[in-house]
């Protein structure tokens with residue numbers, strides 16, 4: 001085959017990919033990207049490397065009849081390779097057995113995860129659509145990213161605008177902001193990513209422009225490096241999880257100095273009186289003074305007073321990162337930030353007000369395209385059971401038990417079969433030792449994966465999946481005006497197939513082929529999705545070329561119609577005609593709805609509730625370091641951790657643990673020391689990196705190292721690679737949102753003594769062929785089918 005260069009899109013960027021004689025030879029950033037991400041290079045050497053799942057594989061114990069789960073040791077047994085025919089027959093039979101015996105709600109297929117960019121081969125859409133055609137499944141709601149925000153914001157602002165889209169655009173910030181206060185900072189590393197595909201990385205240029213125009217930028221975070229790259233920033237270090245206390249104290253200063261905007265509060269908000277009485281200490285006897293907050297946040301009293309003064313006298317934009325709500329009582333910093341912004345009275349003005357996640361991805365602050373992209377229709381799920389996504393291990397461990405969620409009393413369904421396509425729960429879930437235990441409960445676990453990740457290793461049936469380079473697809477993503485024809489660059493690796501093809505064949509076995517495929521093959525679906533997007537674009541006055549023209553050109557650059565917007569600008573201009581979708585139609589600083597739920601951990605207005613785990617709690621006497629586990633700079637979550645870009649950042653093969661020199665010296669730790677990080681939930685190894693860019697008492701271990709326990713399949717063995725989720729708590733934010741709290745974790749760190757166990761996460765698992773399993777009927781020779 002001759003050499004060919006094609007364009008492809010990943011969540012971290014758009015790349016020019018070349019293959020020669022069937023081998024991938026280069027991955028270079030697309031020339032149109034002003035600030036490309038290096039992550040793309042990690043596809044070289046991995047997509048066609050030895051960690052790909054090459055044939056369908058079945059856990060040996062499962063093949064031998066182990067369905068009890070309790071005695072099974074998922075994660076600790078070898079796999080037996082089988083033919084596609086055998087594997088698909090097994091999957092179809094299991095789906096039928098579980099459906100017939102327990103009903104479709106016994107199938108859990110929330111299947112959370114990012115999978116790959118590409119509209120058609122979106123794994124979650126595929127698995128949901130397939131299961132909906134056969135009677136449905138227990139689903140999940142919310143995300144690990146911003147679950148607490150997804151629940152609190154609609155109560156307070158009437159929607160999630162300003163969280164996942166419809167942010168105030170950068171142009172207004174560049175032109176008007178005089179002060180930008182960034183809670184959780186604005187790290188460049190996270191703005192590399194755009195879900196569904198990144199094209200032009202522009203977030204950092206926008207920040208540079210805003211600061212170049214004279215805006216003062218303050219990074220309020222325990223970590224100095226949360227400042228954006230190459231932008232003049234002041235650092236106001238604070239104790240993790242204390243932002244709510246700081247925000248309430250800023251409100252206190254505004255009120256006691258008479259700086260709060262009474263006209264704004266009267267016209268656009270309800271419930272100011274209730275939250276005012278709380279802030280001033282009238283309801284609980286504790287005024288939320290700067291002195292009070294200083295003791296909690298570790299920021300000097302006069303700095304809090306000065307910051308409040310600056311906010312009140314300048315056009316001030318509050319930027320709150322998503323990370324703040326991934327913590328105990330994570331609803332509160334968001335509600336408190338809205339309360340603070342309402343007191344400042346600049347909501348709806350360009351360069352003022354607030355927004356969430358400005359550099360949590362590349363998209364925030366870029367104008368919307370003004371029309372909807374199309375996506376694969378998922379159909380209707382007849383099963384009504386669902387969970388908030390992060391309650392997954394709880395559900396598996398406690399079938400039939402009850403829990404509260406956003407005003408509802410809920411019951412966990414009894415799950416017998418788990419189906420996962422496009423996610424890595426052994427990356428994303430908290431308290432992985434608890435998950436190892438919970439994961440033994442179901443009768444059957446089916447996973448679709450391109451690579452031997454921990455989730456694949458903990459499955460009963462693993463089906464090998466292509467990466468985007470091995471199939472045709474189509475990329476369009478929110479707030480990007482580039483549409484990419486993601487053409488297949490190489491042959492599928494081993495016997496890998498795409499999720500769609502697998503579900504099409506399963507549908508044929510289950511008699512639902514017509515409903516699932518609607519008679520279309522993958523290329524016909526891609527053309528249809530493009531035509532639908534083109535119709536939507538056309539209605540909004542945006543021109544897209546014909547499909548054939550587009551496919552021939554390889555991409556299309558669209559003209560933006562919307563250029564500028566301000567969050568809640570229309571509401572500010574005319575609150576009667578642009579009522580918010582809250583009960584009062586206004587910003588609810590007090591919510592009678594939330595108050596009526598009667599939750600002590602989330603009452604009717606923003607409050608300070610001490611986190612169950614933080615530097616202020618008793619537990620800190622045993623575990624005196626607060627662990628933050630942010631997103632990794634050199635990859636997306638766990639994806640391509642085995643690639644060159646991620647491996648270059650490891651310390652003796654382990655994830656890098658940032659620690660202050662003061663904390664390190666007290667423990668005899670030097671740069672490069674292999675350390676043991678531990679608490680009552682688990683322990684992992686990591687490689688120390690000394691930096692004074694962290695406040696003492698705080699350490700940082702990014703997520704993404706492939707889970708690598710010393711004794712796979714058994715909880716509480718030492719994790720060798722530096723996966724922070726063996727340490728994080730599996731607790732909901734509150735009874736309101738039940739969302740993840742990974743950023744509320746206490747640990748201790750010590751030098752690791754003794755022989756350092758090697759990392760084995762990057763060794764492919766042992767696989768046998770069917771003929772090697774004694775007593776198995778239908779034994780087949782171990783070779784590729786014709």
Ligand SMILES: Nc1nc2c(c(=O)[nH]1)N[C@H]1C(S)=C(S)[C@@H](COP(=O)(O)OP(=O)(O)OC[C@H]3O[C@@H](n4cnc5c(=O)[nH]c(N)nc54)[C@H](O)[C@@H]3O)O[C@H]1N2
Pocket residue numbers: 112113114115116121123144145146326420421422423424425427428429448449450451453465466467468499629630631636637638639703724725728742743
């Ligand atoms: N401690 C801690 N934990 C966290 C977080 C944190 O801040 N701290 N952050 C959380 C957040 S915000 C998130 S979003 C989650 C992310 O968690 P996940 O989204 O589960 O993580 P990924 O590593 O992106 O997993 C995607 C998987 O899909 C596979 N894949 C890729 N393409 C395809 C495909 O076409 N088909 C199939 N079937 N599979 C495919 C990849 O190989 C990969 O294994 O992690 C959460 N966990």
Ligand SMILES: Nc1nc2c(c(=O)[nH]1)N[C@H]1C(S)=C(S)[C@@H](COP(=O)(O)OP(=O)(O)OC[C@H]3O[C@@H](n4cnc5c(=O)[nH]c(N)nc54)[C@H](O)[C@@H]3O)O[C@H]1N2
Pocket residue numbers: 144145146183184185187189190191192193220221222223226238239240241242243321322323324327357359360361628629630631632633634635636637743
């Ligand atoms: N390179 C890269 N970028 C990514 C991802 C990735 O995996 N890799 N994942 C993407 C995804 S799915 C998501 S959801 C977003 C997440 O985006 P974010 O939630 O914004 O990202 P994090 O890296 O978890 O946290 C940002 C910073 O918040 C700070 N922080 C933590 N706790 C506190 C606190 O209590 N108070 C304050 N003030 N600061 C705190 C930490 O120092 C951390 O560096 O990132 C996206 N971007």
Ligand SMILES: [Mo]
Pocket residue numbers: 144145146
């Ligand atoms: Mo996320």
